[in-house]
Amino acid sequence: MKIIDFTEEYGKEYFCCLEDWSEEMKEAGDHKENWYNKMKDKGLGVKLAVDDNGKIGGMIQYLPVEQSFIEGKNLYFIHCIWVHGYKKGRGNFQKRGMGKALLKAAEDDVKSKGVKGIAAWGISLPFWMKASWFKKHGYKKVDKDRGTVLLWKPFTENAVPPKWIKQKKKPELVPGKVTVTSFINGWCPAQNIVYERAKRAASEFGDKVVFQEINTMDRDVFLEWGMVDGLFIDNKSVRTGPPPSYDKIKKKIKKRVKKL
Template sequence: MQIIDLDESHLNSYFCCLEDWSNDMLETGDHKQRWYRHMQDKGLRVKLAIEDGLACGMIQYLPIEHSIVKGQDLYFIHCIWVHGHKQGVGNRQKRGMGTALLRAAEADARMRGAKGMAAWGLWLPFWMKASWFKKQGFEKVERDGIAQLLWKPFCPDAQPPAWMKKTQDPVRIPGKVRVTAFISGWCQAQNMVFERAKRASQTFGDRVYFEQIDTLDRAVLDQWGIADGLFIDGKQVWTGPPPSYEKILKKIEKRVKKLKT
């Protein structure tokens, strides 16, 4: 197994989270590509774990000042993923690939002068597990629902990161259903939710007001304090793991039926 920097030959695999086999990835639009191009100039780093000539794991991290949390002089890990499905390259987890990716990212961040590394994870035992980072020497900083923010300082003067806090909820519009979709682009699961919500909203014509809030724009992110999320009439919809198109459609339809004709 080899850890390499992302190169042109693996870009497509990277853009679909190494799930080249997945039809869901066809529903994600071009948000990830846009995010990648934007963040390239801002110090985004991507490393891949290659085995049998195939990309089987990835880690993406960037200077925290350009991430979805607050902090300074740290690198923030948006995600680490070792392919775990039966399809495609198959399950490659629990064989040391994640550890190797994280070690390589940490060494790289140190070399670039970072004062530490930050990451997020869930304290529940699925998706990106906070417990895995803790075994790798990370400490919890704060909790937000089921998500934990963690960090590993490299030097005594490092400052801990902090969650961004939602500053406001989208307000309801009389006579319409308001669907508000926040999108930053870094996460294909969230990009999929965005595209499904947009498509579902369009089926109701002018009874539904669909709005896209583009949080790749830092000023917009700071204004709302939400990077990715779906709100229907001001109420946040649970989007991890991504709800199906039908589920989102039903949720909007339920609100549309309540509109006075």
């Protein structure tokens, strides 16, 4: 197994988070590629883990904290680490050391850029991106927002701990209509799927539903809202991880339309 730098020849795999085999992923559009194209000149690091047969099994992506969705100084932030764990498609690559090697490669890379530490997010419950996995690798919890934990590993004694940026406001509603508000950033195909589904579902109700897109790839927009991804139907937040199905989103909109 080896860790390599991402180059655009691997775009087919990377832009869909190694799920090029998945039908669902086809709904994610080209948002991650657009995000990559914007962030590659802003310090984005992407590394891939390749097995001895040349198959890509894992990826990590990290950005200077100033470009991320947390608050901090002179740090990097890991947006995502993913070692393909499904049997379907390319197969399960987990528990072979790819995760550990990717994390080390990212840490070595950012240390060489002279930053004072690296941060990551995780879930306190034992599913999806487990905070405990980072703890095992020397990361310490610094902040929490409901079940989502912010962790970090300082490299120097004078490093300043990062903080979550929390939601600052709720979408404005259009009187007499159902308002569907979708926040889109691009970094996560699962969230991009939610955006695409919500947009499509909203369009089925004609002028009864207003669809508002809030593009948080622009960091000032993100800072104004304190939300990077998310979906609201009127002022009710819809859970987006894992992505709700198209039918589920449509049903929720329909319920509100009936109340108009």
